[in-house]
Amino acid sequence: MTSVDLLVQAAPSATCDSGLAQGPWDFDTVPGYGPGASLDDTAPASSPRQGALPAQYREAGDDELSDRIAAARAALGPRAVVLGHFYQRDEIVQHADFLGDSFQLANAAQTVPDAEAIVFCGVHFMAETADVLAKPGQTVILPNLAAGCSMADMADIDAVEDAWAQLTALYGDEPDADGRAPVIPVTYMNSAADLKAFCGRHGGIVCTSSNAETVLEWAFERGQRVLFFPDQHLGRNTAKKLGVPLDRMPLWNPRLTLGGSSAEDLRDARVILWHGFCSVHKRFTVGQIEQARAEHPGVRVIVHPECAMAVVDAADEAGSTDHIRKAVAAATEPTTFAIGTEINMVNRLAAEFPQHTIFCLDPVVCPCSTMYRIHPGYLAWVLEELVAGRVVNQVTVPDDVAADARVALERMLAAKPKPATTGSEAR
Ligand code: SF4
Numbered sequence: 001m002t003s004v005d006l007l008v009q010a011a012p013s014a015t016c017d018s019g020l021a022q023g024p025w026d027f028d029t030v031p032g033y034g035p036g037a038s039l040d041d042t043a044p045a046s047s048p049r050q051g052a053l054p055a056q057y058r059e060a061g062d063d064e065l066s067d068r069i070a071a072a073r074a075a076l077g078p079r080a081v082v083l084g085h086f087y088q089r090d091e092i093v094q095h096a097d098f099l100g101d102s103f104q105l106a107n108a109a110q111t112v113p114d115a116e117a118i119v120f121c122g123v124h125f126m127a128e129t130a131d132v133l134a135k136p137g138q139t140v141i142l143p144n145l146a147a148g149c150s151m152a153d154m155a156d157i158d159a160v161e162d163a164w165a166q167l168t169a170l171y172g173d174e175p176d177a178d179g180r181a182p183v184i185p186v187t188y189m190n191s192a193a194d195l196k197a198f199c200g201r202h203g204g205i206v207c208t209s210s211n212a213e214t215v216l217e218w219a220f221e222r223g224q225r226v227l228f229f230p231d232q233h234l235g236r237n238t239a240k241k242l243g244v245p246l247d248r249m250p251l252w253n254p255r256l257t258l259g260g261s262s263a264e265d266l267r268d269a270r271v272i273l274w275h276g277f278c279s280v281h282k283r284f285t286v287g288q289i290e291q292a293r294a295e296h297p298g299v300r301v302i303v304h305p306e307c308a309m310a311v312v313d314a315a316d317e318a319g320s321t322d323h324i325r326k327a328v329a330a331a332t333e334p335t336t337f338a339i340g341t342e343i344n345m346v347n348r349l350a351a352e353f354p355q356h357t358i359f360c361l362d363p364v365v366c367p368c369s370t371m372y373r374i375h376p377g378y379l380a381w382v383l384e385e386l387v388a389g390r391v392v393n394q395v396t397v398p399d400d401v402a403a404d405a406r407v408a409l410e411r412m413l414a415a416k417p418k419p420a421t422t423g424s425e426a427r
Helices: 003-010 055-059 062-079 102-110 124-133 157-171 193-201 212-222 232-241 263-267 286-295 309-314 321-330 343-352 376-387 399-414
Strands: 080-085 098-100 117-121 139-141 184-188 205-207 226-229 271-274 300-303 336-340 357-360
Touching: 055 376, 062 080, 062 376, 080 102, 080 124, 080 376, 098 102, 102 117, 102 124, 102 399, 117 124, 117 376, 124 139, 124 193, 124 399, 157 193, 157 226, 157 263, 184 193, 184 212, 184 232, 193 205, 193 399, 205 212, 205 399, 212 226, 212 232, 226 232, 232 271, 232 309, 286 300, 286 309, 286 336, 300 309, 300 321, 321 336, 321 343, 336 343, 343 357
Parallel strands: 080 098, 080 117, 117 139, 184 205, 184 226, 226 271, 300 336, 336 357
Antiparallel strands: none
16 A cells, blocks of 8 residues: 555545545546646646556555565666655655755766666656766666656746747846846756756756755846746745845746736846746645644744745745755754645655654645656566666657756756755744
């Protein structure tokens, strides 16, 4: 029985979607993200689809799949490395060589030069990034190609090119007296490789939730303004922390001329925020924080910066998944934590640190739809295919895109995260 099954069976009325009781393969032929937090988001027609998973993997029990994964890993030895994101289910995480957030996994992918195959248990943009950073001859595999990211899909290259053309027409392309460009593009790691390449071509950079502050400072040294995509919340929360007033952060709606803002507001902007969001972190509310404080006096509330600004402001702390994990691990006294991030990670923290009381701010069980798509059945399948000498579900980024994306990623890897923010600093 999987961790998601356990959650569904334990509290069937408290899940956001009854489809969570089904195997992810039940949704492979259906367009969309599948059950979970981004169920209502619109998946682009061009999203990769996953072909049918062979029946032997769909029908195998959990113990059998675990044994088969372990046997395949033993047969492959150092030829294959398995990377697992914090939001993956426990049945996947237990087989991962590296567990981390997108920043840590981007680094980890570079530390395994001898591995012929990097099996990325995360979502599509992460596998693309691993391929961009991989050594020649290394193969990157995503166990389920339908594991995309609804936030990443909210900005595509055509819409960003169009926004850039409009902004260039408005600002011109001459630097100011200090040599700063009119606008610097910054893309969140949660974006397609062609958007990272766009940033590489236009003097921009990639950021993660771990190093967004450092990256924005980097961009402000080089530009008068920043175009930040696709997550408006990470952009707003980070810029606010750096002292940028809210009225200098207009929103860019790609469906509207000038993003729906006036030319005057855009000229005065410091950060132009793309109209994107994460459906997992959108679920957290100030009301949930108030309820947690009422029911658990002294509770320490930590949320991810993909949450809305009001939620970040109401929390005690905000930080990346790595920050959240380190904050819990560093607590020396038994503490009650209310955490605002994906449920699989919160449950794992609760199991790992039994001296603390740890719960998810959202009382409804609603995992990330796309992380949910990676099931041990798919992992067993791709690994056993590798043992047999066959590569399935390879993710490749074209050479020209990879070259430009690498420029923006290498700038990011050089931008080390700042020490974590705690307490009232995050407010
Ligand atoms: S948690 Fe949100 S940002 Fe992360 S993969 Fe899922 S949808 Fe994308």
